[in-house]
Amino acid sequence: MWLSTRCVLAFDILAPTPFVLMLRARSGAQQWIASETYMLTPSVPVFEFTDGYGNLCQRLTAPPGDFEVITTAEVMTADQVDRGRGAPFVEIQDLPDATLGYLLPSRYCESDRFHEMASAITAGQRLGYDQVLAITDWLRNSVNFQPGSSDAPVSAAEVNSRRFGVCRDLAHLGIALCRSLSIPARMVVGYLHQLEPMDMHAWFEAYLGGRWYTFDATQVELHGGYVSVGYGRDAADVAVYSQFGPPVYPKVQTVEVKRIQR
Amino acid sequence: MWLSTRCVLAFDILAPTPFVLMLRARSGAQQWIASETYMLTPSVPVFEFTDGYGNLCQRLTAPPGDFEVITTAEVMTADQVDRGRGAPFVEIQDLPDATLGYLLPSRYCESDRFHEMASAITAGQRLGYDQVLAITDWLRNSVNFQPGSSDAPVSAAEVNSRRFGVCRDLAHLGIALCRSLSIPARMVVGYLHQLEPMDMHAWFEAYLGGRWYTFDATQVELHGGYVSVGYGRDAADVAVYSQFGPPVYPKVQTVEVKRIQR
Amino acid sequence: MWLSTRCVLAFDILAPTPFVLMLRARSGAQQWIASETYMLTPSVPVFEFTDGYGNLCQRLTAPPGDFEVITTAEVMTADQVDRGRGAPFVEIQDLPDATLGYLLPSRYCESDRFHEMASAITAGQRLGYDQVLAITDWLRNSVNFQPGSSDAPVSAAEVNSRRFGVCRDLAHLGIALCRSLSIPARMVVGYLHQLEPMDMHAWFEAYLGGRWYTFDATQVELHGGYVSVGYGRDAADVAVYSQFGPPVYPKVQTVEVKRIQR
């Protein structure tokens, strides 16, 4: 399906503030960016670089006053997410080098602490896809998805103890559980068509049977319409904006995802 | 200045043909891509990757029949090219690791054969910027810039013996001369505002005084309006399209670069 | 000075166990590896790769039974660590792209929680080197260095609350404090001449005035004799060995560092 995405961020800047933005989606195996726009008001010099995960990042210093970022894209994405049912667990020694980093614990995914719990959740499942499905089902049933319930990211251990959270929180716990079973898992941020309420979204991918598959415990059923913007170990790597100096919060953050004909 | 660029390529494909395209400009220190579009007709699956030089490349297989690629961009680029007058030669031991590859000879730049000639052309010049300026001036005076005079790339040695060529040819000879003096030099393809006749353009950059500077022997004087699309050692690395199997030539290749207000 | 290093790890393996080892030091700006050996008993197939931080990693599957890894090296390293006194804070917008990842919180360095504390510790200091020196002095005075006091890594927040730890723990807290002040900081594991008691060691580096400088709160005074083996965000990235499946602990882990003449 063809989607049009639009994200507006507006800040009230007090002092010149360095930003790193991650708001430019890239074409990849699962999506094709047919057009995009990236507007900064006021216009300031921007330097773009590719981070260690392959994400395009934009560096700039926002001047005092109103500062607005608007990005849009027209994206061809899959009608159905490839579910990968039956994709097997990949033995450690057969994992590609580049996936090994996604087995390690990270800031918000203390996978070193979840082995016992993950084993219990996936008891009796075939190794691989069925394990991750069991983890996602467990998350859906056990952790209350409450959009807007947290501002700052909290870690998988905290999510597990309080049992509610935003999309990012469910993804963190899912990732930690997968990694604790030696299944590489990574965070994705981006857009999802028909997300309720609409906002930037976060989900996770697990590496099974030789490729990455999408999992999302916030949705009753996986449907198409995902647009990836950034990949990383967890939310620390894929902040849509990182800002340095005194904290600055967006006074406006609006996201639109519409189906379009092309 | 703000520029709008547009490139149309149309092919008449006989059998399914794998392509690698390099037609997506990236934001960088010298330019900011505020919007872009990339249309393929008919629509086919595309996989995008970043090559070893940081260029975004698009892989696809064109189906038999008419196949059209249209890319557009709106780009903020410098009004004036930074000339770097006086930028010094960087001693080999002080060059960043990543520039060393641009000292080596490459397919179309046999820099291992030009040391004597380059020394003669730059005799009496201060090391660094003045050498590259002397090389560019020599190219402008000695190699006849004849747009449309060649299809397939020829190498610097051949350009030197026939003394005429397209923009790519002048760049190849310039690069070979620079490298023979231990000045890192690389090829750039992209767009140039007010190029006559309008087409994709090629020029080169030399690494001096700690950064890359633009040189272009096809222009009487360096003015602003350059939009970079790809970087590499020479034309072998930065083909706007590489096609595999029986040769296929575009039946249409049109380029537009216009100044716009934003 | 010339140092000879030797590390012996011996395991009692119950079932075939995949390992990733990080035990091959690399030559770099601060050290030159003149010779090295890497012995596995029994001999098994090993695949070496470079991780995202540039570390050489060795992948293998240990067979059941005794499994021994012995690595040695002869290394030229600095007599004195370059202290960098006076090296200034680098403004965010001037940091190299590759250092930005070292500003982010990571598994064991929750830098997002230390800004207030770091500001207090460094109050009145000039931005840059003096801040990191104040942090290191504070660590030395406030966190009890107790070799052998912990097995599994604990995070900076936990170190801060219990106020004792192994070298790794002090480094984690130092890194978290630096990052909370927007100073890039990274973990280093390796060897230190005359470390008491001798073992693998961990310390940290901070990016100041355009380069990385060494800091080590476990030593009363910085002296020469550091040999780096791995770099990363924190201990999660630079485990000397990572093992998958049921936990396996070395029954022998001995380290020797001797001064030699060459």
Next chain:
Amino acid sequence: MWLSTRCVLAFDILAPTPFVLMLRARSGAQQWIASETYMLTPSVPVFEFTDGYGNLCQRLTAPPGDFEVITTAEVMTADQVDRGRGAPFVEIQDLPDATLGYLLPSRYCESDRFHEMASAITAGQRLGYDQVLAITDWLRNSVNFQPGSSDAPVSAAEVNSRRFGVCRDLAHLGIALCRSLSIPARMVVGYLHQLEPMDMHAWFEAYLGGRWYTFDATQVELHGGYVSVGYGRDAADVAVYSQFGPPVYPKVQTVEVKRIQR
């Protein structure tokens, strides 16, 4: 088999001369470096970096006078080279991104000029391994392997017209022929046990059926005992030493490869 390798290079340096050396073998899928030494006399500061092909390179400035480089290694390598008989041609659209660069023409491999010739040599062969075998057989029969017959690298086109050459020359022509058939091919330099006369050696690899396979037209039959030191597009990328400024030739270049017991 276990091999011990040793390479001695000695230069008579007139003025301080920057060098880039590529003399440190790395462990990989086909070989394991169990020990190595790297001696420079006189001792000078060295900076090691990884080039764009993954090779470890050593940068240094040789002082005037005698300058000697001695490297040794003990290497486990395959008893038999994996021949890959029957490995199929990989369709362009299925090639890994990282192999695409090895389809492009390069300084000494003008693959853009060999399609007709390669088609003739491989006429009637099944696509893939059999094609490369036919190319290697043709090289063996048609290009006279004459060790010592050239100093400076010459290109595939020149080798094809003169029909004799050193190992590097045969490899260049083999690579150019493979690439002209859309088979990725790359240069390897290193050691070969029982090479006659003993020296550094060069051969090539072709990407077939999902991996790289070794080919060597200088040997009547492929046998084990290869030790890779560097990979690249052609000799321009894998010079054992690159030196800048007035040319300097080694007054001594000796290589030993011995079978050892371990």
